[in-house]
Amino acid sequence: MCGIVGYIGHREAYPIILKGLKRLEYRGYDSAGIALYDGQDIKLSKTKGKVDDLERRVENEISTNGSLGIGHTRWATHGVPNDVNSHPHYSNSGDLVIIHNGIIENYESLKKELTNRGYTFNSDTDTEVLINLIEDIKKSENVKLGKAVHIALNQVVGAYAIAVFDKNKPNEIVVARLGSPLAIGVGEDEFFIASDASPFIEYTNNAIYLEDEEMAIVRRGKDVKIRKIKDDSLVNPYVQELQLNLEQIEKGGYEHFMLKEIYEQPHAIKDTYRGRLSLENAIIKMAGVEDHMKKFLNADRIIIVACGTSWHAGLVAEYIFEDLARIPVEVEYASEFRYRNPVINENDVVIAISQSGETADTLAAIKLAKSKGAFVFGVCNVVGSSIARETHAGAYTHAGPEIGVASTKAFTTQITVLTLIALRLARAKGTISSSDFRMHMLELEMIPDKVEKALASDDHIKMIADTYKHATNCLYLGRGYNFPVALEGALKLKEISYIHAEGYPAAEMKHGPIALIDENMPIIVIATKKGHYEKVVSNIQEIKSRKGKIIGIVTEGDSTVKELADHVIEVPETLESLSPLLTTIPLQLLSYHIAVMLGKNVDQPRNLAKSVTVE
Numbered sequence: 001m002c003g004i005v006g007y008i009g010h011r012e013a014y015p016i017i018l019k020g021l022k023r024l025e026y027r028g029y030d031s032a033g034i035a036l037y038d039g040q041d042i043k044l045s046k047t048k049g050k051v052d053d054l055e056r057r058v059e060n061e062i063s064t065n066g067s068l069g070i071g072h073t074r075w076a077t078h079g080v081p082n083d084v085n086s087h088p089h090y091s092n093s094g095d096l097v098i099i100h101n102g103i104i105e106n107y108e109s110l111k112k113e114l115t116n117r118g119y120t121f122n123s124d125t126d127t128e129v130l131i132n133l134i135e136d137i138k139k140s141e142n143v144k145l146g147k148a149v150h151i152a153l154n155q156v157v158g159a160y161a162i163a164v165f166d167k168n169k170p171n172e173i174v175v176a177r178l179g180s181p182l183a184i185g186v187g188e189d190e191f192f193i194a195s196d197a198s199p200f201i202e203y204t205n206n207a208i209y210l211e212d213e214e215m216a217i218v219r220r221g222k223d224v225k226i227r228k229i230k231d232d233s234l235v236n237p238y239v240q241e242l243q244l245n246l247e248q249i250e251k252g253g254y255e256h257f258m259l260k261e262i263y264e265q266p267h268a269i270k271d272t273y274r275g276r277l278s279l280e281n282a283i284i285k286m287a288g289v290e291d292h293m294k295k296f297l298n299a300d301r302i303i304i305v306a307c308g309t310s311w312h313a314g315l316v317a318e319y320i321f322e323d324l325a326r327i328p329v330e331v332e333y334a335s336e337f338r339y340r341n342p343v344i345n346e347n348d349v350v351i352a353i354s355q356s357g358e359t360a361d362t363l364a365a366i367k368l369a370k371s372k373g374a375f376v377f378g379v380c381n382v383v384g385s386s387i388a389r390e391t392h393a394g395a396y397t398h399a400g401p402e403i404g405v406a407s408t409k410a411f412t413t414q415i416t417v418l419t420l421i422a423l424r425l426a427r428a429k430g431t432i433s434s435s436d437f438r439m440h441m442l443e444l445e446m447i448p449d450k451v452e453k454a455l456a457s458d459d460h461i462k463m464i465a466d467t468y469k470h471a472t473n474c475l476y477l478g479r480g481y482n483f484p485v486a487l488e489g490a491l492k493l494k495e496i497s498y499i500h501a502e503g504y505p506a507a508e509m510k511h512g513p514i515a516l517i518d519e520n521m522p523i524i525v526i527a528t529k530k531g532h533y534e535k536v537v538s539n540i541q542e543i544k545s546r547k548g549k550i551i552g553i554v555t556e557g558d559s560t561v562k563e564l565a566d567h568v569i570e571v572p573e574t575l576e577s578l579s580p581l582l583t584t585i586p587l588q589l590l591s592y593h594i595a596v597m598l599g600k601n602v603d604q605p606r607n608l609a610k611s612v613t614v615e
C-alpha cells in the first residue's frame with residue numbers, strides 16, 4: 001500500500017526518486033507525486049495516474065534540480081485518487097512537506113481541532129492532517145522538526161511510514177514507521193529512504209530497517225539518529241548488508257514481471273528446499289522447526305492465518321499436514337480471525353503465511369495469537385519483514401523478490417516450505433514410514449524439472465487463452481489437494497483479466513454453480529490421475545451434458561479426459577500431495593495470456609496492491 005522514496009546527498013535527487021517510484025509502483029499506482037528542494041524552495045508536482053504520468057507532468061511543471069527530495073506512489077485509502085489527494089502534501093505555511101504510507105485513524109478529530117485553530121485543508125486525506133499537526137506543534141511549542149514529529153506521532157492512532165522535510169532546514173529528512181515498512185539506504189555521504197530496498201540497491205547494499213515505533217533524522221553528509229517514538233530514547237542504528245541484486249528486480253527480457261516470475265518457479269522451488277532436504281542422509285532440517293520441535297509435536301492443532309494467495313497455500317497445507325503428520329489444522333482468513341474472538345491457547349501453533357511479511361491483517365492476527373500464548377511460526381518471503389520479526393520462529397521461502405502484483409512463485413514456494421515442515425513433523429511423529437518419507441523427498445527433488453515441463457505447454461495454453469479470452473464467467477473445479485488450486489486459478493484470472501471467475505470443490509458444483517453452465521461457460525477442471533480421478537471424471541460428464549466448455553488439467557498421457565474435454569493441458573505425474581506445485585502452472589499461464597490479450601496491465605491490475613499494509 002503506497003510506496004515512498006526519498007534522497008538526501010550529493011547527487012540529483014529527481015532521477016533517483018523517479019526510478020525508485022517505478023520500482024515501488026507494485027505497492028500502489030493510482031497517483032504519484034514528488035517534492036524536490038532546489039536550493040531555495042520546494043518544487044512539487046503530483047498527479048492522478050501512474051509514475052509515467054507523473055514524469056510527463058514534472059517535465060512541463062517544475063525544474064528538477066536539487067539533491068533533496070521525496071516521492072510517493074499511492075494506493076488510495078482516504079480520498080479518491082485525484083491530483084489533490086496525491087502525495088506529497090504541504091503544511092499550511094508551505095514550509096513542510098510529507099509523504100505517507102498508512103492510515104491515521106483519528107484524523108477526523110485532529111482535523112476538527114486544527115480547523116478550530118485556523119488550519120485549512122485542500123485534500124480529503126488523513127496525511128494532510130498529520131503534516132499540519134506537525135506544523136502546529138512545531139510552531140506552538142517552538143521545537144525543531146524532529147521533536148514536532150515525535151510529539152505528533154504520540155498523538156496519532158494508526159499506521160504509518162512517513163518522510164517529512166522542512167524547506168528551512170534542507171539538510172535533513174525526518175522519517176518514522178509504525179506498521180508500514182521503511183528502509184534507509186546508507187551510502188557514502190548520502191542516504192536513501194524507501195518502502196523497500198529496490199530503489200537504492202544499485203547505489204548501496206547497506207541498509208537500516210526501522211522497527212515499529214521508531215523515527216529517524218537522516219542528516220545530509222552526517223548520520224542517522226534513531227529514537228523510539230514512545231519514550232524518545234536513542235537506538236543504535238543496525239546497518240545490515242543486503243543480498244539483493246539489481247538483476248532480481250528487473251524484468252530480464254520478459255515482457256512482464258509476472259511472466260518472469262512464473263518462469264522462475266523451477267529455480268525458486270529448488271532454492272526453497274536446497275540445504276533443507278538431504279536425500280543422501282534421508283533428512284529434512286529446518287532450523288526454525290528443529291528449535292521448536294516440542295511445540296509442534298505437542299500442539300493440539302495448527303491454525304494457519306493468511307490472506308489472498310497465501311491463504312490458498314494455507315489450504316493446501318491443511319491437506320498436507322493432516323494427511324502426512326496427522327495434526328488437525330484450521331485455516332483462517334487473518335482478517336476474520338483477528339476480529340472474531342477465537343478460542344486459542346498455549347497448546348496451539350499458529351502458522352502465518354505471507355509473501356511480503358507486511359500484510360496488516362496477518363500481522364494483527366499474529367499479535368492476537370501471541371497475546372493468547374500461542375506459539376507463532378512465520379512463512380515469509382521478504383527477509384527481515386515485519387511478520388518475520390514478529391513471529392517466534394519461521395522459515396523463509398527463497399523465491400526472490402516478487403514484483404508482479406498477482407502472486408505466482410510465492411505460492412509454489414510457500415507450498416514447498418509447508419510440505420517440508422509437514423514431512424519433517426510426520427517423520428518426528430512417526431506418522432510416515434521411512435520409505436514414504438524417502439519417496440516424498442525424491443519426488444520433491446524432481447518437481448523443478450517437472451515444473452519446467454509444465455511450462456513447456458505455454459504455446460498451447462496461449463491458443464486456449466485466445467479461444468476463451470472473451471468469456472465473461474469462468475469456473476475452476478478441483479478436489480482434495482487441488483481444490484485450493486482451483487481457488488487460486490480463479491483468483492489469478494479475476495485479478496489480472498477482470499473476468500469473473502469462481503473456484504469450487506468439483507463435487508460442490510452440483511449445489512449451485514451447475515446452474516450457471518451453458519455452452520458459453522469455460523470450466524477448468526483439474527483432473528490429475530491420483531486425485532479422486534474417477535469422481536472428477538464423473539463431474540466432467542455432468543458438465544458435458546450441460547454443454548459447458550471443458551479445459552482439463554490432466555496427467556501426461558491421460559486419454560479418458562482427453563476424449564471428454566474440449567482441451568487438455570498436460571502436467572507430469574507426481575504424488576497427489578505435490579500435484580498443486582504442477583497444476584498451478586497452467587492456470588497461472590492461462591490467466592496471464594488472457595490478460596495480455598485483453599490489453600490489461602498484468603503487473604499492476606486495477607485497484608490491487610502487492611502489499612496490503614492497511615486493514
Ligand code: G6P
Pocket residue numbers: 307308309310353354355356357358359362405406407608609610611612
Ligand atoms: C495482496 C496481493 C496478493 C497477496 C495478498 C497477501 O492482496 O495482491 O497477491 O496474496 O495481498 O499478501 P501476503 O504478502 O501477505 O502474502
